[in-house]
Amino acid sequence: MEMIIKTIKQHSYKLDSETFKELSFIANQYKNVRNYVYSRYSGIKSILLLAKNRDIRDEWVKFGFAEQWKLPARYWKLALSEAIGNIKSKWSNIKLKVKIQIKKNLNLSNGDKHYINYILKANELYYKVLNNIEFDILKIFQDKKLNYKYLNSLIKRYTRRYKGKIPYSYRGTTFSVDTGLYSYKDGCINITSTKKGKRLPIKLTDKNVYDRTMIVKLFKEKVEIHCPLKIKARKNNNSENVIGIDKGYKYLFAVSSGKFYGEKLNEFLSIETERLNRVNSNRNRLWALCNSYLEKGNAKKAQNILENNLGKVKYNYNKSKYDSRIKSYINYSLNQLIKEEKPTEIVMEQLDFVNWNNRYPKVVKRKLSRWIKGYIRQRLEYKCNLYSIAYTYINPAYTSKICNVCGSFGERIGDVFTCPKCKEIHADINASKNILNRKYDKDIDLYTNFKKVKEILENRLK
Template sequence: MITVVKCIKQHSLQIENIDELKDIATRYVAVKNYVYSRYAGINSLLILNNAKKEIRDVWVKAKFAEQWCLPARYWKMALDEAIANIKTEWANIKLRVKSVTLKNENLTEDERSFILYVIKADKLLFSILKHKSIEKTKKIEKLVIREKYIYSLIRRYVRKYKGKVPYSYNKRSFMIDADMYSYKKDKNGLYIEIMGLDRGKRIKVKLKDENIHKGNLRIILNDDTLEIHRPKKVKANKNWSEDKVIGLDKGYKTLIATSEGKFYGEDLNDLLSKETERLSEVNAKRNKYYALHKTYIEEGKTKKAENILKFNLGKKKYNKLKNRHESVTKSYINQELNRFFISDKPSEIVIEDLTFVSWEKKFPKHIKRKLSSWIKGYINERLNYKAELNCVLVTKINPAYTSQICSICSAFGERVGEVFTCANCGKTHADTNAGVNIKNRKNDKEITLYTPYKKVKKILEDRIA
């Protein structure tokens, strides 16, 4: 039986003493941010896999974590979560280094093999990053490389893709394990009792349903309620009966366009545009009040400044409307993706690998305002999740020039909005044209996932010639 992990949510009624939970969340994230600042660097690369002994046990012995005034179980959960995130960041860095290494035409096969080996061996990678001598293993000692150049290249790659030290701004979320909560039921319904800041005391929260969960839970705090998130394994359903490969082009006007000429999520653009316009109008008004607040502060009119913050710059209604829009948008995205998988019944979907494509360069400002940071990742995450849930294989292809060539004759054409124009074949829908090209590239033996875009263009030009 094939299973996938699904997030099960549970909601509470209004909480009277939510301030203590918010205080826990604030201290919890303070622990995480300290761990990020202290252990996300190169110097800590070798201790991440032994964090329990190298970090947690040291903190316990030195009573280091007492500064956050959190029960031990809380700061240990925060530490484990932060270390797991740092490990994920390093895994992403190594993937990026692998990608650019395979695309670098100035490297020999031996040099590529050397770099790919080094990024898998943390001790070798650490030594090179710290300018220390290394002991070459049998697998790499016979490789002929330009040592000084390759070592320098590895350092440049890691420095380029490592980016800033992680930092969490979310002070409304924390994890709890099975010993940090308990469910209690009485004639009024079901409650969850969560470990508080004081020893032996728990915070009692009334829940909307009567489902009892086990294992680690994530607590998400709202203004006066909370959500409980729990990962649960569910059975995957095979929705298709015969092999059917479909190419997908993801867009901002239409959620997805298929290689078969079908469109899903055509109202996404309108949904995002309305919210963008609403927020622009609201923020313009708020900016005037921020300016007025600053003026009152400079003039020493502290009472008026406080009234501006209290009555004109509150976040309760602002966040409520923003969160409502996010919920509606997420619901619409899931609904349209479900409709695609149920209606088209693909056994395999082919999509562009846009993992490392910069959205800053890809889209103009007015589109980037619509494609806010959460929605870009959400669409990709849900598409992959729905595919896994329906036992559908996901194949990623090289995205270079998929929207700039004709799917019929392979000649370069021009894309303007939703119309693609080919000098030989005339006009067609740009998204459908791209979807067909994406599907066709799956079986293209010359253009691999890691073929540099300049080489892709040369291959395409040679085919036309």
């Protein structure tokens, strides 16, 4: 039976100030190590260095470079390895996005696409292209008349588009511990401190014992231990049932069966958005007053405002409380969907909300900006893996703009989709049925360019 990863959490009781201070120092320095690695090795000139993780580590030891962080070697080595791994994953994601765009580009020949994919696969060639280093044309491409200058420029342009900012952590509240950095005894987890030979005993609320690399998270003078465990996926005994789902604004999901799940989504978003607008407006007024006092040279009044009115403790607590509530609601709605629909496969479009920018007005986008990006997709994939439900992503182009019955282009106003032939239907239900139908469409795959999709749909109508 297939195994999946589930994160188990252990909680501590309230810690004394010295222990929490020591853990905070470790977390902050751990963050600094990772930030240095991100800033030093995330660039295009470091692509070839990423395969030499041990060489970097040995160099830090040889020249005493790591001593500046005042951490036991095992901590900074773990932080270094973790950061390098994240950078490698980032480059893999960049290459994947470039490949997707290459597939969608109608102006490229098969030879052009072959060349670009070959360059992306070979790190040394990719490094040379990005750093404008000349190299001989490969034998397999010598007989093909390709515009190498244009193709190399295209690789660089797409890479710049998807590279994004250097990953950087501002809050040092987490760090990892491997099996050499902790031990369990008498209901406590004992974590290695910065003082040689001394460990910090942390009393836990349970007596479970684990033996793997885990994450320590600090908050409110307590800690959470996040432990990734492998568990068996549950067997799916349902009769074959493939459903399509569409993400909504007023509902979490609309299903091709005609049902809705997460109908309080709009209510949750509205309450928090209105609260945040009110709080932030007030804080902006206080910031302006604080800056005004500073300009007049009244530092004492400005400092009073900063200390008493512009703190982050209450602000972050309320935000965290809302996030927990909405996460709980998302999981409840997903459980309801799986329980009632009994699916063996779920067909869906990408659920990261990147295409909502042009789909909804400003007031709605402000609500969605409070969304926990990627959380729905992450939890949906986890639930599917846990219950042995297959999931398929489809090309979302025009799924909300055509009728699921006759294929005609119609008009969507609010929750209503109007087809010139089949009349009115709920817009999200219509989209979910189109998403399900798209799974069986042999002419439109996940990477078909949206212009080509429109052309195919128009030709079918003719």
